[in-house]
Amino acid sequence: MFKRGIRKFLSMDKRMLLFIGVFTGIILSVVTVKGLAYTDSPEFCGSCHIMNNVHDSFANSTHAELSCSDCHLPHDTLINKYTNKAKAGIGHVYYNTLGEDKIPQVLHPTENTQEVVNQNCIDCHQSTLDNVSHDAKDSCSSCHQAIPHGNDFKTEDYFKPAKSGELLENKGGTMNNG
Amino acid sequence: GAKEETAANEAKTGLSADEISNEAFKDLFPLQYDSYLKNEEMEDTKYSGSEKRSKFDHDKEPYLPILFNGYGFATEYNEDRGHIYALEDVREIARITDKSVGSCLTCKSTAVPHMIEEMGDDYWGGNFNEEIWPKAESMGHSPIGCSDCHDPETMDLRVTRPSFIKGMEAQGIDMSNPTKNDMRNYVCGQCHVEYYFAADNSEVTYPWDNGFKPEDMYEYYETVAKENGFNQDWIHNVSGTPILKAQHPDFETHMTGPHGEAGVTCSDCHMPYERADGKKKISSHHWQSPLKTMEQSCATCHSNRDLDELEERVMDIQETHMEALHKAEDVSITSHYYVNKMITSGVSENKIKAAQEHVRKGQWFWDIVAAESAAGFHNPQGAMDTLKMSSEESFAAIKLATEELVKKGVNIEELDKEIEKVKKAVYEEVDNFKKKDLATNDYFPAQQPK
Amino acid sequence: GAKEETAANEAKTGLSADEISNEAFKDLFPLQYDSYLKNEEMEDTKYSGSEKRSKFDHDKEPYLPILFNGYGFATEYNEDRGHIYALEDVREIARITDKSVGSCLTCKSTAVPHMIEEMGDDYWGGNFNEEIWPKAESMGHSPIGCSDCHDPETMDLRVTRPSFIKGMEAQGIDMSNPTKNDMRNYVCGQCHVEYYFAADNSEVTYPWDNGFKPEDMYEYYETVAKENGFNQDWIHNVSGTPILKAQHPDFETHMTGPHGEAGVTCSDCHMPYERADGKKKISSHHWQSPLKTMEQSCATCHSNRDLDELEERVMDIQETHMEALHKAEDVSITSHYYVNKMITSGVSENKIKAAQEHVRKGQWFWDIVAAESAAGFHNPQGAMDTLKMSSEESFAAIKLATEELVKKGVNIEELDKEIEKVKKAVYEEVDNFKKKDLATNDYFPAQQPK
Numbered sequence A: 001m002f003k004r005g006i007r008k009f010l011s012m013d014k015r016m017l018l019f020i021g022v023f024t025g026i027i028l029s030v031v032t033v034k035g036l037a038y039t040d041s042p043e044f045c046g047s048c049h050i051m052n053n054v055h056d057s058f059a060n061s062t063h064a065e066l067s068c069s070d071c072h073l074p075h076d077t078l079i080n081k082y083t084n085k086a087k088a089g090i091g092h093v094y095y096n097t098l099g100e101d102k103i104p105q106v107l108h109p110t111e112n113t114q115e116v117v118n119q120n121c122i123d124c125h126q127s128t129l130d131n132v133s134h135d136a137k138d139s140c141s142s143c144h145q146a147i148p149h150g151n152d153f154k155t156e157d158y159f160k161p162a163k164s165g166e167l168l169e170n171k172g173g174t175m176n177n178g
Numbered sequence B, C: 001g002a003k004e005e006t007a008a009n010e011a012k013t014g015l016s017a018d019e020i021s022n023e024a025f026k027d028l029f030p031l032q033y034d035s036y037l038k039n040e041e042m043e044d045t046k047y048s049g050s051e052k053r054s055k056f057d058h059d060k061e062p063y064l065p066i067l068f069n070g071y072g073f074a075t076e077y078n079e080d081r082g083h084i085y086a087l088e089d090v091r092e093i094a095r096i097t098d099k100s101v102g103s104c105l106t107c108k109s110t111a112v113p114h115m116i117e118e119m120g121d122d123y124w125g126g127n128f129n130e131e132i133w134p135k136a137e138s139m140g141h142s143p144i145g146c147s148d149c150h151d152p153e154t155m156d157l158r159v160t161r162p163s164f165i166k167g168m169e170a171q172g173i174d175m176s177n178p179t180k181n182d183m184r185n186y187v188c189g190q191c192h193v194e195y196y197f198a199a200d201n202s203e204v205t206y207p208w209d210n211g212f213k214p215e216d217m218y219e220y221y222e223t224v225a226k227e228n229g230f231n232q233d234w235i236h237n238v239s240g241t242p243i244l245k246a247q248h249p250d251f252e253t254h255m256t257g258p259h260g261e262a263g264v265t266c267s268d269c270h271m272p273y274e275r276a277d278g279k280k281k282i283s284s285h286h287w288q289s290p291l292k293t294m295e296q297s298c299a300t301c302h303s304n305r306d307l308d309e310l311e312e313r314v315m316d317i318q319e320t321h322m323e324a325l326h327k328a329e330d331v332s333i334t335s336h337y338y339v340n341k342m343i344t345s346g347v348s349e350n351k352i353k354a355a356q357e358h359v360r361k362g363q364w365f366w367d368i369v370a371a372e373s374a375a376g377f378h379n380p381q382g383a384m385d386t387l388k389m390s391s392e393e394s395f396a397a398i399k400l401a402t403e404e405l406v407k408k409g410v411n412i413e414e415l416d417k418e419i420e421k422v423k424k425a426v427y428e429e430v431d432n433f434k435k436k437d438l439a440t441n442d443y444f445p446a447q448q449p450k
């Protein structure tokens, strides 16, 4: 969908291999049921500052009760789930360390994400879909543009007078979309 | 590091409240300063961009030397470019003459707010070359700089041009407590607006009492401005009409367009958040065409759209717009020459006046659109509506003229042919500075009072 | 229940492939059928809505009896309303005369596809009153019904009017494999489109070879249509001009507007999913103004907008649009009367022809906009561009006429006064059917060939 979207995952350099190792290590070492559950949670995903915006928009949405992985990971098989998670997770860790200069300016869902998420919408909402032919467009997001992220393209904060000194405080930009 | 300053509300930069040099901000805000330096870059887009090119170029608006005949804009008028060039460009433009006033510096230099404070009303009317420019130089000014939009002590956004606040309040807008979102429009609205110089003291004044639409501003010029002694910017050299020159109403157009009405601001598109050193996000301080940064500028909101398709949509809007603009300009040209012919054919004064009223209005309506910077994108329907009014007014002048000219026995076919000739001559002249001289000739003698 | 049918691809309704009665679908699809019955409701919005009101009403387009003079549309023309009234309305309208052809039934009755199959080309030209209507009645037709858009056996969406497929293919659009999203436009595009009756066999034909824009269609009429013998819908009774009547180009306007270009479809806004019996969701089958259902029609996509503000934005767009439309109509009226005066003043044939060319074009460009149903919303910039072209063409006619009339010694001031008189008479006449008779008089004699 995003022809300009950066498909960096495929073009990662050799340092990636290191990270595959490291990340898999992390996953394996915390493979307790609890640990895995934690890595599904909004708190874990939101712990990366780059995830702030999506976390906030999610937390205010009709879907706030869910966990990120309910939408973002496949649920057909456990293996599929964790392979995907490791793959994406490796990507995220990589970008937050060595690959910072390659992080896209604006976060875009990859094609894989779109497919996975869409399938999850369908799985949860099968009854609605049985009810009414609901597959007119490429994806659920073509109409449900703001579920669960993106409702309000600006936070309420923008519609209040600025707090003095605010910009100075954020001169290096910690608040802006992560 | 950012961490230290995050302390509290009392955070201060340590800079003087009077600081007007951009360089003073460099060490404190290296990322924004670096971004600002990128305003030096010059790259064109299809209809806009940052190369210093003449507006008279064949792919822009080649007939402006006719349409602005008798005014500085017929001599030299260029595509605008980065903020960093503002001083260089105002210094070099042939529109600045020995009679130019201080007001011309108002939107170019960081020294202006201090000069207004110091000199009061004498700033506006002060002689540009003799007094104002040397003074600003001696104050160590910068071209459009940090202090124009930020309080140097706190970096809070602020409005530094009093004309803006006056203009807004005249429309009944409460300026006492603007939101953050408002300020992201207002800092730009200080300069990217239609203005005129007040008749009495040359003060930069915004004609907004009745609203932001071109017809609202026209109404203002016909009433309030006239009552205060301002009738025109110049007398047109082809038609002898008292003309209003329109200037860059980006703010007004945007506010009444689909994005402005939806609460989107200039800064959202023209200062998108960008990753500056690969990690930190800052507001881009490289003010340029958002078509060069669509991912940052548009995708934040239009994430569900394919960006290539969205760009194509912008191109569609702009193409439709530019074609209509050129047509409206053409009708306006005809109206000027028809009135010229009325004058030389001895048509009665009151008929000429009546035709000139329409010419004036016709010119206002296309010029306020042409002066706007986004080739229609800031308000597609609104701009087209204005162009439609322009054509209707110009045609009303042509119709009236036709009636009187035929009565005087003028051959209309010949008149039309002479107009084509004059247009061709202007179009084909390669020296931009000479074009304006070809707009009048023996058949169409100059009408400007000497 | 629907559940049983969702089983597999081979799911069948059990209905006959030839079913054309809505009532046959009632028990199988009670929710959609109930929704369909709501098309009986009549409620107006500011510029549209479902009350059967005359288009000549003072708050609509009161001068249409002048603009359509000499044609059925000057006699009776109403605001459209729910699909369920289609048969009643076509039956009662005074535009149907003893000479009307079968083609008039094409977009009203479910019997049409079968009649075309059975009768071939004889359907189009068959006499409406004598042959086509009685035959459709005897077949047990419904007003715009399920079978027009659905295959009765599978409920798959389908196109049942061959003219649509021909029109699309003539523009080079591949119709062999439309997506579901396409079909959500196409089912409406069968009927909500500009058309004319082919000269040879009266076949309903869509003028789309060169594109969907009004100027593309005009180009088509001047070339392809003329080559095939179609020159006009009628000769205007005021100006004697051969005129093209424009009809409901909702599809064309939408496809070239901001929503259409973004892949949004008619059904998204006009058939939003709604909760039907407090539980099940269906596609609304109550085709009406989406301003009555903004929560379902708009909020899904524009969930980040305040709906009241969004509605206000629509109102803004529509108001700007309608004002411009009225102005363009007014200029067109003047052009008709000026040409009338040319004829009665003995101006040469070729000058009259030249002026009529402009009148024809001017009328086409406002009419294609006026005939569109969303008061500009389906394409705000595009519609305004078209209105601008309309004014420019009408003015060109007026200018040409002025020149010739003055040469003939006609008093233009008097002419203008007579036009105002005639407009006032039409406006003030209370009997809608008599309005058209007041558009011509002794000063402006009728020009239509008897």
Ligand SMILES: [Ca+2]
Residues within 6 Å of the ligand: B048, B049, B050, B051, B079, B080, B081
């Ligand atoms: Ca520029």
Ligand SMILES: [Ca+2]
Residues within 6 Å of the ligand: C048, C049, C050, C051, C079, C080, C081
């Ligand atoms: Ca209606």
